Amino acid sequence: MPITVKDYTWEETETSVFITVPLKGVQARKTDIFSTDKYIKVNYPPYLFEVDLFAPVVDDKSTAQVGNGTVVFKLVKKDPGIWTQLAASDAGDKKAMIEKREKEIEKAQQRAEEQKKAAAERKRQEQKYALREQMRLEEEERRRVENAKKAEREQAMTELETWKQQQVQSEIIKRDENQVKPEKLERRNEVAKEEGQKLPVSAHTAQKIEPAKKKEQTAKSKLSMFDDDDANIPAIRSKGKIEVSFTPRVFPTPVRESKLHEEEEWLKKQTEAMRAAEIDDPNLSEEEKNPLWLKxxxxxxxxxGNVLAAVNAYSQAIRMDSKMPALYSNRAACHLQIRNFHKAAQDSSRALELLTPPVPANAAARCKAHVRRGTSLCQLEMYVEGLMDYEAALKIDPKNETLAQDAERIRQIIQGSTGKNDNDALESLD
Structure with missing residues (x-):
């Protein structure tokens, strides 16, 4: 049968109640504490302390601190005022106390079940939001690819129309030249007939030429006219060679017919598969190939405290799976410990790249990554960039007083009101 503790002490103010319960030499980890808005129980066998409070308190704001051989309760009164007594009027009745205890335990179980359901519902909502954000990003990427393809098609159609116009113009020029040539051939044939020479053109070509008009000019003048016109004919164009180079492509299909986004995803997966095959070491056990186990x-x-071993474990896990942001963020924390600030900033940046889209489910991880990168940049005396990361972390967790104080300290360093010797204090920012 448990021994009831009666040598406790308590104090009160208008808004709070302080209860000190001695543990009588029992270890803190063996202490079981249960509390509701009207009932408190501390069980540390063989001792038991329980009290049915005089008035209700705000259980969410109340705290219990175990240490130095005591349990100290700080209870926030629901209705401010002086109680004058800690326990309710019927606290001496054992039967009523047992009923009260069972009722409060049942109430606590119901509240825990409701909180569990609320947490599960909140998690489902966050997952839905994350899924919607992911779908939105994929839709934007799809639209970007479609717009790029559309722009390429329009450019190809424009170039095709331009080429067609050039072909039409060249046909017009050739047709005009062909209309001029029969007149010149007619002049040449007339001159050749007058001088008794053989016709320089074939009979088939001569039949196509319309009968020439009678002219009164002499043969010499006609020859001179022909020579003058012939001198204006441009020379034959020289031969040339056009070299065409094509952009190398992994897939044989043209760009306008390919699905670039799907091809890039396929190549990325193939690269990762090849990388995984390269690190398939037969000397490693199945656990050592599991990135979660390595993490x-x-x-x-x-x-x-073995930071270097932690870095090696995280690095091996990244080789197995390079898409886990926690691996980069944790390795950044290790690099901060060994003052390898450049690599800490790089790992934090990689973690932030993987923590997309920004949703409430990954808010805490993004906050840590911003703080670790900001700390690294401040240690490298890049205070302006470090302050930007701390401000980004404050947007995620605006109620974090430590972050606000550290950000204010960085502002003072930038403004010159604090010396650079305070740079050592930035080691404890994370």
Whole structure:
């Protein structure tokens, strides 16, 4: 049977109640605390402390701190005022206390179930929002590809129309030249007949020439007229060679008939598959090929202080799966510990690239990535760029007072009101 604790102390103000319960040498991790808006229980076998409060409190704003051999409750009163007593009037009745305890436990279970359902619903809504954002980005990419194809088609049609116009103009020029030639041939044949020479043109060609008009000019004048006109005929164009070069393409289809976006995705997947095949080391176990297992190993190394081993674990996990933003963000934290600020900034940037689209589900990860990149840039004395990352993190988590203080400190360094010696303090920004 548990021993009831009665040597507790309590104090109150208009808005708060402070309760101190001694643990009597029991370890804090063996302490079980349960509380609602009207009931508090602390169970640390063989001792038990429970109280039915005089008035309700705000359970969400109340806190319990375990340490130094005590449990200290800070309760926020729902209705401000002085209680004058901690327990309700019927607290001495054991039967009523047991009923009260069972009722409060049932109420707490119902509230926990409601919170679980609300959290699940909120998670579903966030997933739906993330899916809608992803669909919107894919739709924008599809429209961009369609617009690019449309622009290429329009350009090709424009070039084709231009070529057709050039062909029509060249045909007109050739037709005009052919209309001029029969008149010249007629003059040449007349001159040749008068001088008794053989006709220089074939009979088939001569039949096509219309009968020449009678002219009174002499043969010499006709010859001179013919020579003058012949001198104006342009010379025959010299032969040339046109070289055409084509853009190299992996797929044999023309660009206007290909699906560029799908081809790029296919090539990217093929590259990743080839990379995975290259790192298929027979000496590695199945667990060592699992990026999630490697991530957990890296987390364990980091918490134990072995930062270099954590970097190696994260790097191996990235080789297995380069699409996990947590791997880059955690490796950036490791690089910050060993003061490798350039690589920390690079890994943070890569993590932010993968954390798209920006949705509430990845808000905490994006906030950490911004803070880690901002810290790296400040350590490299790029304070303006670092401040931009801290402001981006504050937009994600505007209630974070630590971020606000660090951002204000960076502003003071930029404005010159704080010396550069304060740069060492930036190591603790993350």
């Amino acid at each position: 957990e190993k890296g987390d364990g190394f980091y918490k134990s």
